Amino acid sequence: MAKILVVDDAAFMRMKATRLLTENGYEVVEASTGAEAVARFKSERPDAVLLDITMPDMDGITALKEIRAIDPNARVAMVTAMGQQSVVVAALKAGASDFVVKPFAADRVLNAVEKLVA
Amino acid sequence: MELAADITSEDLKVFLEEAEEQLQLLDDDILRLERDGASDELLQEIFRAAHTLKGSAATIGHRNMAAVGHASETLLDRLRNGDLAVNTEIVTALLHSLDILRAFKEELAGEADEEPDIEAVVAELEAATGAPDDADTDEPADPAPLSIDHGVVAAILEAEAAGDAVYRPIVTLLESCEWRTVRAFQVVSELSTIGTLLACSPTSAEIEADIVGRTIDAIVITKVGQEALEETLRAIEDVGSVEFVEVSSGPSPAEDAETDEASGAPDQSSAEETSHRAQRGSQTVRIDVERLDNLANMIGELVIDRTRIGQIGRVLASRYKDDELIESLSETTGHLSKVVSELQEDIMQARMLPVGTVFRRFTRMVRDLALSLGKQVEFITDGEDTEIDRTVIERIYDPLVHLLRNAIDHGIESAEERRANGKPETATLRLSAYHEHGYIAISVKDDGGGIDTEKLKQSVVANGLETQESVSRMSRSEAVNLIFTPGLSTADETTEVSGRGVGMDIVRSNIEAINGSITVDTAIGVGTELILRLPLTLATVNSLLVKVGKHDYALPLVYVTETIKISQHTLTTVSGRTELLTIRDQVIPLIRLHDIWPGGSGAGRAEDAVFAVIVNSGDKRVALGVDSLTEPQEVVVKSLGGFMGEVKGISGASIMADGRVVLIADVASLVNTAGRRPQRDAQLQSEAPGGSSDLTSAVAGNLEDAA
Numbered sequence: 036m037a038k039i040l041v042v043d044d045a046a047f048m049r050m051k052a053t054r055l056l057t058e059n060g061y062e063v064v065e066a067s068t069g070a071e072a073v074a075r076f077k078s079e080r081p082d083a084v085l086l087d088i089t090m091p092d093m094d095g096i097t098a099l100k101e102i103r104a105i106d107p108n109a110r111v112a113m114v115t116a117m118g119q120q121s122v123v124v125a126a127l128k129a130g131a132s133d134f135v136v137k138p139f140a141a142d143r144v145l146n147a148v149e150k151l152v153a
Numbered sequence: 154m155e156l157a158a159d160i161t162s163e164d165l166k167v168f169l170e171e172a173e174e175q176l177q178l179l180d181d182d183i184l185r186l187e188r189d190g191a192s193d194e195l196l197q198e199i200f201r202a203a204h205t206l207k208g209s210a211a212t213i214g215h216r217n218m219a220a221v222g223h224a225s226e227t228l229l230d231r232l233r234n235g236d237l238a239v240n241t242e243i244v245t246a247l248l249h250s251l252d253i254l255r256a257f258k259e260e261l262a263g264e265a266d267e268e269p270d271i272e273a274v275v276a277e278l279e280a281a282t283g284a285p286d287d288a289d290t291d292e293p294a295d296p297a298p299l300s301i302d303h304g305v306v307a308a309i310l311e312a313e314a315a316g317d318a319v320y321r322p323i324v325t326l327l328e329s330c331e332w333r334t335v336r337a338f339q340v341v342s343e344l345s346t347i348g349t350l351l352a353c354s355p356t357s358a359e360i361e362a363d364i365v366g367r368t369i370d371a372i373v374i375t376k377v378g379q380e381a382l383e384e385t386l387r388a389i390e391d392v393g394s395v396e397f398v399e400v401s402s403g404p405s406p407a408e409d410a411e412t413d414e415a416s417g418a419p420d421q422s423s424a425e426e427t428s429h430r431a432q433r434g435s436q437t438v439r440i441d442v443e444r445l446d447n448l449a450n451m452i453g454e455l456v457i458d459r460t461r462i463g464q465i466g467r468v469l470a471s472r473y474k475d476d477e478l479i480e481s482l483s484e485t486t487g488h489l490s491k492v493v494s495e496l497q498e499d500i501m502q503a504r505m506l507p508v509g510t511v512f513r514r515f516t517r518m519v520r521d522l523a524l525s526l527g528k529q530v531e532f533i534t535d536g537e538d539t540e541i542d543r544t545v546i547e548r549i550y551d552p553l554v555h556l557l558r559n560a561i562d563h564g565i566e567s568a569e570e571r572r573a574n575g576k577p578e579t580a581t582l583r584l585s586a587y588h589e590h591g592y593i594a595i596s597v598k599d600d601g602g603g604i605d606t607e608k609l610k611q612s613v614v615a616n617g618l619e620t621q622e623s624v625s626r627m628s629r630s631e632a633v634n635l636i637f638t639p640g641l642s643t644a645d646e647t648t649e650v651s652g653r654g655v656g657m658d659i660v661r662s663n664i665e666a667i668n669g670s671i672t673v674d675t676a677i678g679v680g681t682e683l684i685l686r687l688p689l690t691l692a693t694v695n696s697l698l699v700k701v702g703k704h705d706y707a708l709p710l711v712y713v714t715e716t717i718k719i720s721q722h723t724l725t726t727v728s729g730r731t732e733l734l735t736i737r738d739q740v741i742p743l744i745r746l747h748d749i750w751p752g753g754s755g756a757g758r759a760e761d762a763v764f765a766v767i768v769n770s771g772d773k774r775v776a777l778g779v780d781s782l783t784e785p786q787e788v789v790v791k792s793l794g795g796f797m798g799e800v801k802g803i804s805g806a807s808i809m810a811d812g813r814v815v816l817i818a819d820v821a822s823l824v825n826t827a828g829r830r831p832q833r834d835a836q837l838q839s840e841a842p843g844g845s846s847d848l849t850s851a852v853a854g855n856l857e858d859a860a
Contacts, residue, residue: 044205045171045208045209046167047164047167047168047171047209047212047213048205048209050167051164089200089201090201091198091201116204116207120363121334121361121363123332123335124334124360124361127339127342133390137208137211137212138157138212138213139212141159
């Protein structure tokens with residue numbers, strides 16, 4: 036069973052993602068800040084990460100870079116609300132494999148996660 | 154309020170709890186913002202809270218709440234980026250938006266019945282934001298069509314020669330794709346991952362700038378095969394179709410600029426059109442000047458290596474006589490040498506532009522200027538086809554504007570005056586370009602009144618630039634050259650046309666900065682001719698190589714008039730310091746380059762200088778004392794990096810075949826700081842610098858003396 040790290044500062048968003056993923060047979064670990072995401076990535080070694088971009092303390096891009104520094108092959112998809120495409124491009128440049136737009140459609144998230152763990 | 158179908162009551166509960174937290178935080182923070190003013194951390198925190206609230210609202214499907222959240226987020230983003238400063242209007246708008254968000258929340262929680270109206274608050278937020286937030290909905294500018302330049306064609310040929318497959322996929326994104334920039338970035342990234350991306354429209358720079366259409370047109374070399382390539386591209390979200398256009402290296406598949414501009418967006422250019430365009434081909438390609446410069450630089454390096462290999466080969470040949478391998482090395486080197494030379498010539502040729510491109514710009518200027526001054530001028534241009542390096546062309550535009558203005562304003566007389574002097578009322582102003590001894594000469598010649606040297610002398614004296622005594626001793630040509638005196642205005646009164654504070658001295662220094670020279674020929678009542686002599690290119694410079702102490706220097710030949718052996722000429726010392734050489738009745742100051750460039754330990758003493766190189770800049774002439782001379786050669790100019798700063802009397806550097814670094818002397822500045830006018834210079838005009846063959850033989854003669 037593939038393990039997914041869901042990172043979002045909004046508990047509501049985490050809950051939605053976690054429920055969707057567990058219902059579809061994934062094991063889910065959660066983190067609510069960038070720093071926590073990095074720590075959990077280290078301890079849990081998930082197969083893939085769904086990473087929110089806008090978070091307090093450490094933003095998603097910084098967390099992404101730290102995660103990729105821990106494991107250069109880390110599979111990360113960024114989660115973002117509609118906004119500046121440049122942030123997403125920056126994330127893709129920093130090594131994100133994919134991204135999901137909030138509010139996310141269930142099939143889109145599942146599709147992205149499936150690709151990440153493939 | 155209609156919510157998304159999959160929202161359960163538990164979802165809503167979590168959402169409401171969290172919304173309350175965010176609203177509370179926003180309440181406190183916005184008030185803090187008003188009280189304490191903005192800080193980066195505070196604005197970031199407010200932005201994040203609004204952003205999170207908006208994201209969650211959108212997820213539960215609450216469109217109105219998300220819309221208000223979005224409008225506040227946009228305003229906050231501008232605050233955060235420093236585009237806006239916090240003011241009462243902004244704080245009020247944000248507080249109003251909070252009220253509405255809270256009302257929505259209460260309505261959702263069942264605490265209120267009325268769903269609030271969002272129009273007023275969104276309008277208020279937008280007014281506070283300033284420019285409407287249409288970045289997401291605006292059709293962005295269209296990217297330029299795929300540009301296939303020399304480099305790409307060469308790479309395609311290379312790949313084909315190596316048996317690699319080259320593909321040109323045209324990816325069309327779905328109409329519904331909202332994030333074209335990101336998708337285009339993903340397409341380009343994938344292509345770069347599975348192969349070598351040769352060209353792409355939109356380019357990476359365009360993607361960075363959000364200039365992305367619905368299609369992505371690319372040329373890629375890859376080993377994975379068309380099927381796998383297509384599969385990879387289709388796997389990217391929002392990719393609608395992937396089509397392949399045949400890539401042919403036959404005639405360059407270059408696009409025609411004008412047609413492309415007319416056809417516009419790649420959205421409109423279907424695969425068929427693109428394919429048609431690719432097959433039609435064209436005889437020319439557009440190429441970035443920077444790329445040409447890079448190529449020229451690399452070829453410069455190649456030239457150095459070639460010469461070096463040649464030298465090594467010769468050493469080996471003398472060391473191991475009759476060795477077959479070494480013979481074959483020399484043959485190969487010979488061939489390499491030939492190819493590199495041709496390559497160098499070709500790239501120089503590619504950098505050339507006919508001077509007509511700049512001449513054409515003057516026709517209108519001359520006409521307007523003559524009209525405004527009420528003068529009748531026939532403007533004739535000659536030799537427009539003469540080709541010259543594009544960097545030189547850029548650098549001569551301003552000087553030529555100045556010379557032409559001067560000619561019309563000061564040189565050419567009014568129609569009445571001309572008639573009174575028995576000249577045709579319509580003056581002739583001729584701008585011509587021609588080849589002369591390996592240089593390009595550009596002449597600006599008018600049949601005007603000529604330079605009145607008496608008036609010029611008075612003006613120079615009146616401006617305190619020379620003394621009455623010194624000008625009274627000047628020959629006519631010395632006096633003519635006074636037009637290059639810094640700070641001089643030749644007009645009786647400063648006129649609107651020429652009185653722009655840019656004197657002939659600036660013109661001259663601009664021309665000398667590119668290793669060119671300028672000379673004047675004038676006769677009262679007959680006219681004035683100014684001749685610019687310019688190098689064909691700035692990439693290399695024909696130089697005389699000299700040794701000073703331990704180091705080698707290159708003196709650009711354009712400045713060199715002759716070389717002499719010091720001992721064969723009279724040397725006098727004045728004021729105990731300045732040395733003067735008398736050469737054919739002319740007295741020329743001698744600058745021993747050892748004094749300017751101390752050569753470090755073991756360097757020859759200044760007194761040891763054996764040879765003098767006579768150099769000219771403008772009307773000044775000096776003799777530069779050096780230890781030894783080598784034959785003139787073409788050196789490849791490498792500019793001194795910024796870190797070296799301004800080195801006195803040095804304009805650049807070059808690397809010789811044997812790896813030695815040679816510094817290129819800035820002769821004009823050496824002459825201008827230390828030079829003086831020759832005491833007698835009847836031959837100045839005829840001895841204008843030009844790198845004549847006489848000079849080369851003179852140098853060769855001295856080399857023989859030295860040997």
